[in-house]
Amino acid sequence: MVKILILGANGATAKIVTNRLLAETNADLILYLRNAERLSQYNDHPRVTLVEGDATDVAALSTAMAGVAIVYSNLGGTALATDTKAIVAAMNTAKVSRLIFYSALGALHEVPGKFGEWNEQAIAAYLPGFRESDQILAAQHDINTTQIRPAWLTNHDEINYETTSANEPFKGTEVSRQSVADFIVKLIKDPALYPNDSIGLNKPNTNGDKPAWM
Ligand SMILES: NC(=O)c1ccc[n+]([C@@H]2O[C@H](COP(=O)([O-])OP(=O)(O)OC[C@H]3O[C@@H](n4cnc5c(N)ncnc54)[C@H](OP(=O)(O)O)[C@@H]3O)[C@@H](O)[C@H]2O)c1
Numbered sequence: 001m002v003k004i005l006i007l008g009a010n011g012a013t014a015k016i017v018t019n020r021l022l023a024e025t026n027a028d029l030i031l032y033l034r035n036a037e038r039l040s041q042y043n044d045h046p047r048v049t050l051v052e053g054d055a056t057d058v059a060a061l062s063t064a065m066a067g068v069a070i071v072y073s074n075l076g077g078t079a080l081a082t083d084t085k086a087i088v089a090a091m092n093t094a095k096v097s098r099l100i101f102y103s104a105l106g107a108l109h110e111v112p113g114k115f116g117e118w119n120e121q122a123i124a125a126y127l128p129g130f131r132e133s134d135q136i137l138a139a140q141h142d143i144n145t146t147q148i149r150p151a152w153l154t155n156h157d158e159i160n161y162e163t164t165s166a167n168e169p170f171k172g173t174e175v176s177r178q179s180v181a182d183f184i185v186k187l188i189k190d191p192a193l194y195p196n197d198s199i200g201l202n203k204p205n206t207n208g209d210k211p212a213w214m
Contacts, residue, residue, distance in 0.1 A: 001028045001047075004188060005064055005096075007055055007073045007087065009033040012155070013102070014074035016181035021188065022047065032064050055083040061090035070191055072100040072184060080129030084136050091143050098191050099145040100184055101137060103130045107149050108198060111170040114209040122214075134198065146187055147198040151175045152211040164200035172202030173211045179203065 004021065006014050009031035021027050028047050031039055036052035043050065053060040055075050065071065071091060075083045084101075091099065105111050106119050107130035120127065137145045152174045161179035164171050183201055187193055206212070 001026055002070075003028045003030060003068045005030045005032060005068045005071045007032050007061075007071065007083075008075040010035075010038045011074035011076070011102075013153075013177045013180050013184070014072075016178055017072065017074075017184050017188075018042075018048075020181060020185045024185065025189065027188070030064055030068065032061070056086045058086045058089045058093070061086055062093040065090055065094035065096045068094070068096050070098045070100060070188055071096055072188065074102050076102065076126070078125050078129055080126070081132035081136065084129075084133040088136060088140055088143060092140075095142075097143055099137070099143055100187050101133070101145050101147045102180075103133065103147045103149045103198065105149050105151050105170050105200065105202075107131055107134050107147070108166060110149075110164075110166075110168070110200065115173055115207075116170070118210050144195050146194040146196075148180060148183060149198060149200045150180045151200075151202040151206070153177050153180070158203075160203050161201050162204050164202070166198040168200070170200050170202070172204065172206040173208050174206050175201050175203045 004027050010033045030049045032051045036050045042048040051064045106127050111119050151172050154174050154176045156176040158176050159179050159182045161175050
């Protein structure tokens with residue numbers, strides 16, 4: 001059975017992806033997170049292995065990667081680039097070559113107009129991590145990464161999104177976590193999609209100077 005490693009598995013999007021993969025595929029899942037008791041509902045699940053660890057621990061990461069086909073990172077935070085370095089070091093050690101990586105709008109300086117200027121300020125603490133991670137991932141010869149650059153995330157109960165390519169201006173201001181999860185599940189089901197690429201995700205017709213709720 002194909003094995004998928006989910007990093008930051010208690011993350012909001014990761015939890016949606018986990019439930020969908022258990023329902024829609026026969027993949028085995030390794031859920032890697034801090035404070036693993038938060039996902040104790042999976043303790044006895046035959047296709048789930050819980051691994052407690054920090055994403056900066058290269059040795060623990062590479063051990064968790066044994067036999068894994070795809071790593072999906074749902075990690076976030078201002079220290080993201082440190083995590084990214086650890087992920088690529090562990091993947092190179094464990095000889096795992098496929099990565100799905102959660103980035104964000106603005107990582108490629110691709111958000112146009114007033115919204116782009118507003119976003120630059122609003123997530124100023126996080127953008128350096130996304131940008132440095134992009135450079136680290138682009139420099140990897142043995143790791144095929146699909147980076148996902150979602151708009152501002154919502155918990156709306158909807159799957160409704162369009163994509164933009166890496167060299168296209170970003171569209172829209174928001175997208176639901178269910179939509180991002182849908183895109184990730186598609187990639188996990190067909191890992192040949194979007195090789196070495198960075199894809200923007202947004203809900204159609206949500207252009208504006210800010211997300212609607214700000
Ligand atoms: N919010 C937005 O509008 C927006 C828009 C675009 C992109 N993004 C990006 O999307 C990511 C995913 O969003 P989300 O809402 O699904 O995620 P989330 O609920 O914020 O989850 C992120 C997870 O990363 C984990 N994490 C961070 N550093 C870690 C480390 N060193 N070791 C282990 N785990 C670590 C956190 O673990 P703990 O629970 O242990 O802290 C958390 O569970 C965000 O983190 C952000 O980078 C956000």
